Amino acid sequence: MTDPERRFTFIGEQTAYRLGHAVTAARTRGRHQALATSNDAWSRLKDHGVSSDQIVRSLLPAWLAEVRAWAEQPAKPEVVAVPPVLDETEAALRLAAPRVVTRERASLNDSLSEPAHSDHAYTTKQSTKATEAPPPQFISVRQLMAACPALRPPVIDGLLREGETMNLIASPKTGKSWLVLDLAIAVATGRPWLGRFPTVAGDVLIIDNELHGETSANRIPKVAKARGLGTDEFADKVFIRNLRGGLQDIVSLGPYFRAIEPGRFRLIVLDAFYRFLPAGMDENANADMASLYNHIDRYAADLACAFVLIHHSSKGNQSGKSVTDVGAGAGSQSRATDAHLVLRPHEEPDVVVLDAAVRSWPPQESACLRWAFPVWDVADDLDPKRLKVETPRRRQRADRPSPPEDWTPERFVGAFMSGGPALRDEILMAAAKDLSHAKASSMLKLAEARGLVQRVQPGPSDRVRFVVAQRTEGGP
Numbered sequence: 001m002t003d004p005e006r007r008f009t010f011i012g013e014q015t016a017y018r019l020g021h022a023v024t025a026a027r028t029r030g031r032h033q034a035l036a037t038s039n040d041a042w043s044r045l046k047d048h049g050v051s052s053d054q055i056v057r058s059l060l061p062a063w064l065a066e067v068r069a070w071a072e073q074p075a076k077p078e079v080v081a082v083p084p085v086l087d088e089t090e091a092a093l094r095l096a097a098p099r100v101v102t103r104e105r106a107s108l109n110d111s112l113s114e115p116a117h118s119d120h121a122y123t124t125k126q127s128t129k130a131t132e133a134p135p136p137q138f139i140s141v142r143q144l145m146a147a148c149p150a151l152r153p154p155v156i157d158g159l160l161r162e163g164e165t166m167n168l169i170a171s172p173k174t175g176k177s178w179l180v181l182d183l184a185i186a187v188a189t190g191r192p193w194l195g196r197f198p199t200v201a202g203d204v205l206i207i208d209n210e211l212h213g214e215t216s217a218n219r220i221p222k223v224a225k226a227r228g229l230g231t232d233e234f235a236d237k238v239f240i241r242n243l244r245g246g247l248q249d250i251v252s253l254g255p256y257f258r259a260i261e262p263g264r265f266r267l268i269v270l271d272a273f274y275r276f277l278p279a280g281m282d283e284n285a286n287a288d289m290a291s292l293y294n295h296i297d298r299y300a301a302d303l304a305c306a307f308v309l310i311h312h313s314s315k316g317n318q319s320g321k322s323v324t325d326v327g328a329g330a331g332s333q334s335r336a337t338d339a340h341l342v343l344r345p346h347e348e349p350d351v352v353v354l355d356a357a358v359r360s361w362p363p364q365e366s367a368c369l370r371w372a373f374p375v376w377d378v379a380d381d382l383d384p385k386r387l388k389v390e391t392p393r394r395r396q397r398a399d400r401p402s403p404p405e406d407w408t409p410e411r412f413v414g415a416f417m418s419g420g421p422a423l424r425d426e427i428l429m430a431a432a433k434d435l436s437h438a439k440a441s442s443m444l445k446l447a448e449a450r451g452l453v454q455r456v457q458p459g460p461s462d463r464v465r466f467v468v469a470q471r472t473e474g475g476p
Contacts, residue, residue, distance in 0.1 A: 257303060
């Protein structure tokens with residue numbers, strides 16, 4: 001229903017319902033309102049030069065995921081949760097904005113090429129003025145100093161401030177989740193983390209998409225007990241939402257974060273970061289990761305709290321890398337955050353070295369942490385410079401039996417992809433005993449190029465998987 005007058009007649013007037021029919025009628029009215037709103041948004045996108053095909057392929061999947069997440073929120077009468085609008089999503093704004101600028105430039109060029117007194121020139125100038133971009137915004141240093149007389153309030157002294165983000169990077173199964181539970185309890189109770197980083201007390205929210213609720217309920221009291229804390233000292237200050245199997249990512253969590261009152265939490269923890277990646281995003285792509293961190297920065301600013309992201313390091317020896325180079329994926333991950341903490345193995349067993357690259361604090365000294373289940377404690381008796389040096393890659397390759405020279409894409413698919421759909425990382429891990437990571441990646445690319453395998457994505461929030469392509473009768 002696109003006619004404004006008819007739509008107002010249908011949805012804009014008071015309506016009396018027969019007894020028992022109010023709920024059904026309200027639902028019907030809501031559907032028509034949603035259709036009308038979506039139709040208006042579609043028209044605005046078309047006005048900005050976005051084709052219907054682009055809307056269907058590029059914008060609808062992400063928008064529907066946001067709508068689904070919004071609809072699944074628990075109803076709160078005191079909170080007005082407005083559903084996402086098609087042309088106000090980040091993807092829509094990115095797609096439409098360049099076209100607006102292009103049209104403005106075209107209109108300006110047309111006005112300059114027409115005679116000064118022609119009616120066309122007058123009309124073009126008027127339309128250009130109506131769609132003219134706002135002037136660039138800037139302030140003087142004096143104004144900036146007056147507006148920002150001090151740094152933001154600390155959350156973890158020496159590491160993190162309000163509105164900032166922090167990475168915590170370590171290899172899988174190192175015990176970083178235990179360390180973060182210790183951090184959450186320290187902030188919630190206002191106690192120094194690891195005995196050396198003072199904290200400002202405030203409630204903490206942990207969003208965990210790796211652990212089941214039962215596991216979290218088992219771990220948190222153990223950490224608190226190891227720190228000498230009773231249940232009443234932390235249990236009503238640490239909050240958790242277990243999302244394992246919930247198919248949620250950073251973008252689809254937008255409505256959830258927007259429903260939280262600003263200042264409600266001092267710290268929000270996302271564990272583990274790789275599971276929050278939206279479908280189709282590549283952790284090795286700088287542009288994708290920068291976009292993701294932009295979302296988190298927005299959430300941190302809106303909620304007036306700090307974010308901590310738990311992530312894994314890349315494979316191989318980490319001792320020869322700089323602090324900001326540790327972490328799986330694109331380098332923008334370390335550059336986008338305000339603090340980048342890494343845990344690397346020490347030459348002593350059950351010991352790691354904690355290093356930090358910080359933005360708004362003086363440089364931090366390295367520290368050794370010794371594992372004493374279920375917590376990490378500072379080990380001042382050890383030298384943090386003595387990182388564990390693993391076997392050099394060249395020696396590893398020399399000790400590894402040489403793979404056969406007759407590896408082909410067909411053999412690769414038969415050896416490592418005989419099951420159902422699998423993630424790229426799962427396929428490469430399965431091939432790790434026989435092929436180097438680079439060789440396996442090359443074989444997978446060749447197999448896809450030859451049509452031996454194909455990509456599948458069951459739903460818009462699911463990660464892309466590879467499956468053996470079905471061959472038709474008489475095909476190659």
